[in-house]
Amino acid sequence: MNSPSSFNPSSLILAAFLLLSQLLLTTSRNLGLHQLNYVGADDSPTYIWPLPSQYTSGNQTLTVNPNLTLVTSGDGGGSRTVSEAFDRYKRIIFEHASLKFPSSGVDYDLNKLTILVHSDDEELQLGVDESYNLLVAARDAHSVIGEVTIEANSVYGALHGLETLSQLCAFDYGTKTVKLYNAPWYIQDKPRFEYRGLLLDTSRHYLPIEIMKQVIESMSYAKLNVLHWHIIDEQSFPLEVPSFPKLWKGAYTKWERYTIDDASEIVDFAKKRGINVMAEVDVPGHAESWGTGYPDLWPSSSCREPLDISKNFTFDLISGILSDMKKIFPFGLFHLGGDEVNTDCWTSTPHVQQWLHDHNMTAKDGYKYFVLRAQEIAISLNWTPVNWEETFNNFPTSLNPKTVVHNWLGAGVCPKAVARGFRCIYSNQGFWYLDHLDVPWESVYYTEPLEYISDASQQKLVLGGEVCMWGETADASDVQQTIWPRAAAAAERLWSAPESRSSRTTVLERLEYFRCLLTRRGVPAAPVRNFYARSPPIGPGSCYRQ
Incomplete structure (x- = not known):
């Protein structure tokens, strides 16, 4: 991210304010004044979730013009991604009907938003620059209007800046105007981890495209940036595969399927919100549904997984x-599963047992052979393979060095993986499995992906983490309230610096506010403090105290 000294605004006043803000930011950090000013003018709270890296704020309240105009600059400022995002956030900020036709002659403080994007490269991959600067310069005796400026190196940083700006704004029901509290603001923000994910399982229950889009949209509000799409599993195979058109016979019904165009639409929708889509094909286990269309993939009709290792057809x-x-998923990571492989089916099926014997393999050797051969296929397509931790636990010295180890069973896996030079994704099921409904928000929030890793070079090998929404007990009727708000607790852990952790009371207030922000935006997020996730409120009360 460019420093404020290299920022090139059109206004000398704005440049001077940036320099002053940087000095204030440094002073506030030195004094330990790094927390948000939680209550603004008129007792209106200003909470930002996830908490920015660095910021200063003031005590002024500004009115925002419903006809807020966008001015873009820089090589990437004219991007359609930026203009479409600006339109989306205008609809969010100015949602009330009374703002549709603002009164003429009203002297608003904030009338213009300037977005400066330095690069026109919109490739979305792991490690893309997501940082941004956000400046809200307050109106004073020497300025005609207040200034709002977002600066970013990429369009994806600009998207995060728009999200933060939207959270600074709130509708005042007394004056029927949108106000921005605690100005002036100067925010320098960037994510702590480059991988901040949510797994969505569409095999155990099919999720319609519109529901998936709602989930993706809500992910952008919490600055998550990877949708791990667990498309297929042993229960169903809902995805169209043109090369093998009988595969989606394994779908539950002919109405619960995704076409190639559907999948491409989801990937494009996600990209416009700064979210990568990582697909998963879990092999050799979790694949019984494949044989509905191609029975030869089963070792036998009565023993249907793991996939038949003895046939070249399986690997073809x-x-x-x-x-x-x-052709659909351009993200550089691809998940190959590899978990929970019970090889009894191989050893109890005569022709597979004979194949293992002929190749001088035990069943465990066969498991390793299958995983490594699938990795070779993925790598030949320029993908980096991701595998669940069982592959690392069973044969760490044989895995391709490019492998990303995905932890899920418990603590201590990422430390072992990074010590061997592998990269790792953290998803400890005890805390970050959202289908574990009795895990409270505190356990999600106070979990540390770098636990037991003190070496700085090894810490860099932890790409980040992911909360997992397995679908056995969640479908279109309840998936959103199962995801939110607990996923937001992990999102802040993955975005914000660890020293930003504050008291439980302060975090709870902020999380409750964010949960209500989600509900105002149409996301059916469950109450924060219920013991059993996705439960309704137990009685009357404010959204902010449930």
Whole structure:
């Protein structure tokens, strides 16, 4: 991120304010004054979730013009991604009907938003620059209007800046205007981890495209940036694969399927919100549904997984699936599963047992062979393979060095993986599995992905983490309230610096406010403090105290 000294605004006053803000920011950090001014003018709270890296704020309240105009600059400022995001956030900020036709002659403080994006490169991959600066310069005797400026190196940083700006604004029911509290603001923000994910399982229950889009939209509010799409599993195979068109016979019904165009639409929708989509094809286990269309993939009709290791057809089909999916999913990571492989089916099926014997393999050797051969296919398509931790736990010295180890079973896996030079994604099921409904928000929030890793070079190998919404007990009727607000607790852990952790009371107030922000935006987030996630309120009360 460019420093304020290299910022190139059109106004000398704005440049001077940036320099002053930087000095104030440094002073406030030195004094330890790094917390938000939680209550603004008129007792209106200003909470930002996730908490920014660095910021200063004041005590002024500004009115925002419903006809707020966008001015763009820089190589990437004219991007359609930026203009469409600006339109989306205008609809969010000025949602009330009384703002649709603002009174003429009203002297608003904030009339213009300037977005400066330095790069026109819109490739979205792991490690893209998501940082941004946000300046809200208050109106005073020497300025005609207040200034709002977002500066970013990429369009994706600009999207995060728009989200933060939207959270600074609130509708005043007394004056029927949108106000921005605690100005002037100067925010320098960037994520702590480059991978901040949510797994969505569409095999155990099919999720319509519109529901998936709602989830993706809500992810952007919490600055999550990877949707891990667990598309298929042993229960159903809902995705169209042109190379092997009988595969989606494994869908629950002919109405619960995703076409190639559907999948591409989801990827494009996510990209416009700064979110990568990482697909998963879990092999060799969790694949019984594949055989509905191609029974030869089953070791036998009575023993249906893992996939039959003895047939070249199995690997030809995997290669076909991945080749077709490469046309849809441009993200550099691809998840190959590899978890919970019970090889009894191989050892109890005569022709598979004979194949293992002929190749001088035990069943465990066969498991390793299958995983490594699938990795080779993915790598040949220029994907980086991601595998669940069982692969690392069973044969760490054989995994391709490019492998990203995905922790889920418990603590201590990422420390072991990074010590061997592997990269790691943290998803400890005890805290970050959202289908574990009795895990309270505090356990999600206070979990540390870098636990037991003190070496700085090894810490860099932890890409980040992911909360997992497994679908056995969640479908379109309740998936959103199961995800939120607990996913937001993990989102702040992955975005904000660890020293930003404050008292439980302060965090709870901020999380409750964010939960209500979600509900105002149409996201059916469950109350924060109920013991059993996605439960309704237990009685009357404010949204902010449930």
